[in-house]
Amino acid sequence: MDQNELKQAVARAALDYIRPKLDNDSVVGIGTGSTANCFIDALATVKGQINATVASSEASAERLATLGIPVYELNSVDRVDFYVDGADEANSALQLIKGGGAALTREKIVTAVATEFICIADASKLVDTLGEFPLPVEVIPMARGHVARELVKLGGDPVYRDGVITDNGNIIIDVYRFPIPQPAVTEQAINAITGVVTNGLFALKGADILLLGTTDGVQTLYPR
DSSP, X not given: OOHHHHHHHHHHHHHHHHGGGOOTTOOEEEOOSHHHHHHHHHHGGGXXXXXXXXXXXXXXXXXXXHTTOOBOOGGGSSOEEEEEEOOSEEOTTOOEEOOTTSOHHHHHHHHHHXXXXXXXEEGGGBOSSBTSSOEEEEEOGGGHHHHHHHHHHTTOEEEEOTTOOXXXXXXXXXXXXXXXXXXXXXXXXXXXXXXXXXXXXXXXXXXXXXEEXXXXXXXXXXXX
16 A cells, blocks of 8 residues: 555544544544545544534644534633544654644644544654654744754754744744654753744653554554
């Protein structure tokens, strides 16, 4: 199977995972990106069973609404039962790098609210050490220079993502050549920099389950 077929396979697996657990009050959180889009398309096949979703980006909210799936603001629901989203990288502890689509802050907010975070990804995303994928950092625009200098002190190579404005009106700095052997420590250190909104490490609260698409089928992984 090619990468797109693997994404579709894990999206169907995620739907199969949550479907027996859905009830009339369930709220499903939806992520952002190509793999999340595959899940949205899968969700549309059972939209009659879906009473409420929340989305981590305007793009995902628009896709859900276009397919006739009810979308609510996070502040209008009292919980999120399942959050389904992809990842740019994942390790065996199910700590993640996310934010390639610049929706990391809203993704992290929905993750914080969700009872269960189901990550869906193809096998290429599973790595021994996070950091080969550039780490996104959402930054208040006026703090761009300061944050970049502090990221250099931490050992990274920060690059402004030119022309990208987040749904929150902020900018993205991607940190290259930055191996991350201690993701939780690094997540806290970057978030402590004045001017940082948040960074794309999901280590303090990672995924609860990873559905990994491989050529041998979808594997179900739990944190190790």
